[in-house]
Each structure stands twice: as C-alpha cells, then as structure tokens.
C-alpha cells in the first residue's frame with residue numbers, strides 16, 4: 001500500500017472562550033490514501049472546519065502529528081509550511097473567495113503562476129478544467145457575472161489547478177440550492193477522481209456523503 005497523503009495522530013485543539021476552555025479535537029486519528037475521497041460528517045460545532053484548518057496548515061495551536069505527503073508539518077518553518085501547502089493541497093470553501101476583479105480563467109491561472117507555471121501552460125490547464133466543468137463559454141466572465149453554482153465550479157477548478165494530491169473542501173456546496181449542490185458535487189467528485197487526487201470533504205449532507213469512498217464522523221472530539 002502507498003503512503004498516506006495525510007496522517008493525523010492524536011490531533012488536539014482547545015479554545016478558550018470567556019474563561020471557559022472547550023476541547024474541540026480530543027485526539028483525532030486519520031489516514032487518507034492517495035486518490036481516496038473521504039466525507040467528514042459531524043454536527044455543527046463538532047470541529048470539522050477546525051480539523052480542515054489543521055490539515056491545511058492554516059492555523060497554529062494544534063498538538064499531535066500532522067503529516068502531509070510524508071512530511072511532519074510541525075517541524076517546518078512558516079515558509080516551508082506555505083510551500084508544503086502550495087505543493088500538495090487545494091482548497092474549496094463554502095463561499096468561493098474568487099478574486100472579484102479577475103475573470104474566471106484568470107482566477108484559475110493565477111495560483112499556477114504563483115507556483116511558477118509558465119503562463120501558456122497555466123492558461124491551457126485552466127481552460128481544460130473550466131471546460132470539464134461546463135464553463136467553456138464563461139472563461140471571460142467575472143465572478144459577479146456568474147451564478148452561484150458557476151462561481152463554485154470556478155473555485156473547484158482553482159483548487160485543482162496545481163494538481164494537488166489532496167483537496168480539502170469545507171461545505172463546498174453549502175450555499176447552493178439542493179439541485180445545484182447535487183450537480184456541482186457530482187462534477188467535483190468526477191473531476192477529483194479523474195485527476196487522481198484525494199479529498200476530504202466536510203458536509204452536513206449525509207446523502208451526498210454516501211457518494212464518497214469513505215465516511216468519517218466527528219463526535220465529541222474524536223473520529224468514529
């Protein structure tokens with residue numbers, strides 16, 4: 001078996017609020033294999049976003065092991081963490097966070113330029129991804145000229161642009177109506193599978209979770 005893309009061992013995180021400490025993650029263990037698509041379920045406030053932030057190396061304050069593509073992130077400096085994130089991870093959020101002044105294709109090209117990809121190669125890759133998501137005729141549209149589902153598709157293309165081994169998605173279809181959410185998730189999963197990326201997708205939707213390879217649940221700070 002190949003090495004996991006993500007390995008968590010005894011991941012812990014507490015927050016202090018008004019003098020009270022809450023232990024949100026109380027020893028989370030998880031391994032995700034290359035290409036595996038995992039649904040992360042759990043009630044509101046159970047710590048799904050906190051867990052994704054840990055794996056995404058976006059926040060500090062965690063204890064335990066966070067290993068990305070075989071590298072122990074806790075041993076890295078800030079710059080090296082940024083490089084590890086950029087080289088291996090892609091992100092999709094509930095709200096797309098697209099750059100409002102750039103059109104669809106530029107939103108997918110820019111992260112590739114940041115990663116050092118040649119512009120012509122980046123443009124071809126962006127056009128291919130957006131076309132696979134049905135947006136071939138929307139390449140020059142700015143986010144404000146796109147529907148909510150189309151905006152989220154651009155965000156999916158952006159997350160995959162640098163060929164991440166792992167996509168982290170936090171309620172990626174949570175702000176869409178049910179029919180659109182189903183369609184966007186379907187396309188997202190198809191594209192992720194086609195690319196061979198792994199994914200960890202936090203969702204409240206049990207029905208959509210059943211379309212993934214494995215379901216894990218956060219309950220009282222641990223995965224079950």
Ligand SMILES: Nc1ncnc2c1ncn2[C@@H]1O[C@H](COP(=O)(O)OP(=O)(O)OP(=O)(O)O)[C@@H](O)[C@H]1O
Nearest residue numbers: 015016017024042043044045046047048049050051
């Ligand atoms: N920066 C913070 N400071 C204090 N408390 C926090 C912070 N971030 C998260 N929390 C608390 O940690 C708990 C878990 O939050 P988190 O957002 O991870 O849950 P979630 O499962 O993603 O919820 P939802 O499904 O509603 O998005 C909540 O009680 C929240 O209030």
